[in-house]
Amino acid sequence: MRIAVIGTGHAGRTLAQGFQRTGHDVVVGTRDPDATRGREDWHGLDVPLAALGMVAADADLVVNATNGQASLAALGEVGSDHLAGKVILDVANPLDFSQGFPPTLSVKDTDSLAEQLQRAFHQSRVVKSLNTVTASVMVDPSTVGDGDTTMFVAGDDAEARQQVTGLLRELGWSDIVELDGLHNARGLEMWLPLWVRLMGALGTGEFNIKVVR
């Protein structure tokens, strides 16, 4: 699959390498490919870069790995034409650090970042997933405990959820809870306030939860 990852931060970089590892043709979108290539954290990485306006032209699936506060603008630069008809896997969180740590959520409870994206790019099919764990765990669940923790997938379109679930299985996820309806992204994003507090209490972001019945 041709996957366009939007965002050059830790999550974008880690996801790009994860999807390369599982055999996909990955390109990462950035405003200025030369500037990104010159950054220390991109030095020597074998990951193709492209300008936002071009990155999704030939993509089969687009991953939103931008800062949640910048996602609408960044995907706007990718262009609704290039996003139309495609699945947008949204891994971002609307974390607002403007008042320090712990962050608050800039959208919540009666709306979510994922739903904002779906409204803005209504010809795309947004699926929320992977936002509940840190980047290294997203692409390698075996790093946590015995590797058997839970991942969630929320979206309106069953076929789009299935496409994402397939990518997750390739990355090593086996316990996947599907939530029918993108409004369920409200619950997934509202997990973050507890996640950031547990990160503080546990002294690491490399953890996850297992839903036990």
Place this chain on the structure above:
Amino acid sequence: MRIAVIGTGHAGRTLAQGFQRTGHDVVVGTRDPDATRGREDWHGLDVPLAALGMVAADADLVVNATNGQASLAALGEVGSDHLAGKVILDVANPLDFSQGFPPTLSVKDTDSLAEQLQRAFHQSRVVKSLNTVTASVMVDPSTVGDGDTTMFVAGDDAEARQQVTGLLRELGWSDIVELDGLHNARGLEMWLPLWVRLMGALGTGEFNIKVVR
């Protein structure tokens, strides 16, 4: 320990019986003891009832098991004099069902029900716990999976958190994550929007999460 449980709903009833089982002297507070005793769900229960204004006079610890929308008013009737100097174990959630299911939260993100209670009853020490699971799991974690799931405790006062942790261990909880600071109750209450959605997806409220490192 003499425990006053405020609230006669499913959570209050279940907690009262749980704390009786673990050897405590329990009384449940209600506006009208005779009316509560006459209710079908209280028929034949061997749990003492007392009027709100009396229930906490001799209590060592008070449990808020009321509907989150009514907690401030109910504890107001219990009386700040009777609550002063005591630990208030707050298991309630600020769920707002006025727009149907799933509920939203009437306070969140920059404040929490637990903090509202702490401000209103500033001579008490509020500890948030047990609000992350359904009533039957609160008092018997062995009903979920192999019984080894995670419970959280948040509060400003270390001795108060320890008192609650002791009660939890008696009920069967062993994996207890302590969060230093009652502001962490924001994270615990914001877990509920995901909890209610998982209840829908799993078809049961009898589940919990295990935090895996």
